[in-house]
Amino acid sequence: MTVKQVRVFALVLWTSLLTSAPGHARTISPLEGLEALRRGFAGLSDFTADITQEKRLSLMKRTMVMNGSLRFKKPDLFFMEIAPPFSSRMLLKDSVIEQVSGKDKTPNRIVLPPEQGLKQWFVKLSAPITSLPDGVDVQADLTNAVYSVTISPQGKGQVKDISILFLADGTIKKLIINERNGDRATMTLKKVRRNVGLSERDFRLE
Amino acid sequence: MKDFIMPLFKLLKYLLPFLLLSACATVPTPPLDFRPGAVVETLLSAVSLSIHSTERNMSASGYLVYRRPDQLHLVVLTPFGTTVLEAFAMGDRITLLYPSKSIAYVGRFDELPDKGGLQGWSLMRWVMDADPHEGNLQNGTVKRTGKLGFSEKVVYGNGLISSKESPAGDRVFYGNYIAVNGVPVATEMDLRNQRDDRIRITLSEPEVNTPLDAAVFVPRLDGMTIMPLSAIEGL
DSSP states (O other), X not given: OXXXXXXXXXXXXXXXXXXXXXXXXXXXXXXXXXXXXXXXXXXXXXXXXXXXEEEEOTTSXXXXXXXXXXXXXXXXXXXXXXXXXSOEEEEEETTEEEEEETTOOSOEEEEOOGGGSHHHHHHHXXXXXXXXXXXXXXXXXXXXXXXXXXXXXXXXXXXXXXXXXXXXXXXEEEEEEEETTSOEEEXXXXXXXXXXXXXXXXXXXX | OHHHHHHHHHHHHHHHHHHHHHHHOOOOOTTSOOOTTOOOSEEEEEEXXXXXXXXXXXXXXXXXXXXXXXXXXXXXXXXXXXXXXXXXXXXTEEEEEETTTTEEEEEEGGGSOOTTSOOHHHHHHHHHOOOOOTXXXXXXXXXXXXXXXXXXXXXXXXXXXXXXXXXXXXXXXXXXXXXXXXEEEEEEEXXXXXXXXXXXXXXXXXXXXXXXXXXXXXOOOTTOEEEEGGGGGGO
């Protein structure tokens, strides 16, 4: 996994976690959209959700669909499980990713740079957002009670933009990643439950 | 980077043979409702990949497209669905495309690093030589001289190839055959090489012999930095 890949991974994770937060604005400027996410996230200790992940490949007239679930607990625990036939489990503890697939018992382990760890991202969220982050363009809107915040990294990297759709009560609806090659990855969250009292025992690969 | 790439090399070395064997292992078998003589000309499938090597382990989901005899497009995904790697093979040429780095490594199979002591293209051709037994053998083991000129051991079960073994000790096992539009396809493939590295591939909902656009097998290199395959080992 390259450094850029890790950054994308961290950005995706960060933004998806943020979307557990409620938003209040009727008319959303980019800054207001981001701040609404951050503000709402302050009241979150953990959440769980079922997910459907779709990968649309631009060159092929077919979409790959995977189902599973995810869990998060502040400040640095994230777990995602994909159901058969693509069975896999991924656990992120701050800056260490462990992943097992199918019947495998030995996890694949990836250590991220310390600055990419989950804790670091939450440190950045400790203060209100008063200016747009460097290196990204942000768009936000509110349509039929669904908030949409789209973050577009500048430059010509792999990711064209990341969009998060969520309701005012903080329920995440979708996470959409558009790649510059035309591919699109969509994660739809269902049955989102916040602050359910997850413990570290809920974040094990075995 | 190197730790990540090397398992992918191993994957690429073995994935093509797997696909080709899927195409070749179309022996009529009683348990399957098949069309006699039907073979895999094209294959599209979501895949789960698992690699256990002496160096490290790796697992991922992805997608592949194959056209007989030697065209392949493999997409390997991150847990969030973005693309880690695209591999394109056509003839003796292979392109490894890393979108996150905007780099494409281009060259011939024999220019790939060969840490496992195997030459990917030769292995691919070896696996291609998997025609049904001339005597319509249903169950048994055959030792034969393959089209590449060396001896090999092929095991048949219910008319389908269940395993092969090369003189170098590489072994590949095939399981969970299904019939797709009458064409038998092994949806589980497990390869163990002489170093006891293990690569397992599972196909999900494969589509067989559907028309494919030629563009599917052509890497899009716009905006990519083109590098020789020999450069990849130094990264």
